[in-house]
Amino acid sequence: MAVTSLGDISRSDGHAIFKVQVRLQDHFSEKYSPLPYIQEVGKRADELFDDDRAQEAGAYLEKMAEQAVSEERYGTAMSLFNELTGYYRNTGNLDAAWRCVDEIVRLIDLLDLWGTADAATAMLNIATVYKAAGDPAAALAIYKKCEPVFISENVGDRRLAGLYNNICVTALETGRRDDALYYAEKAWRIAERVHMDGESLELVRKNYNAAKQAAVNV
Secondary structure, eight states, X not given: OOOOOSSXXXXXXXXXXXXXXXXXXXXXXXXXXXXXXHHHHXXXXXXXXXXXXXXXXXXXXXXXXXHHXXXXXXXXXXXXXXXXXXXXXXXXXXHHHHHHHHHHHHHHHHHTOTTSHHHHHHHHHHHHHHHHTTOHHHHHHXXXXXXXXXXXXXXXXXXXXXXXXXXXXXXXXXXXXXXXXXXXXXXXXXXXXXXXXXXHHHHHHHHHHHHHHHHHTO
């Protein structure tokens, strides 16, 4: 049975993927990322994608990220580099994705954000670069480090369920079946408690079933 990450979007449709990730910001706090400006940038990037101008959209985001750094708007820059990381990962440009990862880590250091939900959210995106580069074990280690931060920062049940689901998927990829089932059960309990529905519920259900099947087939 195939397994699918929730939030770790790795389908083949780069345009659709990017449009999900460029909703710039449910996940970064306004303290570090002025929301109206970020939304305006995201809207413009979406418009370029809608016109089948993906390269221009990437170049536009790159330009705006660099401009934010030069103007010392570091929270905004961090959000934009986070989006660029996903864009480059999903277009197969891992060298550029790693460059963005380096910039994100530098900005987390600069803003002293380690241990916050903002930094953990960025690290989840970095984990997907490790997976794309063929190192799911490194991605799994990052996901697990994000769990206590998400709990202490009270990010909400749905995001926590998404994290647990991604840990399940990555644990299965690395052959850690006990881990996969443990986190799949945690994701499923949250999904039931909050009455999750639609595609998200089906992904959690599918991966829970896959983890149970994998545990039986040891």
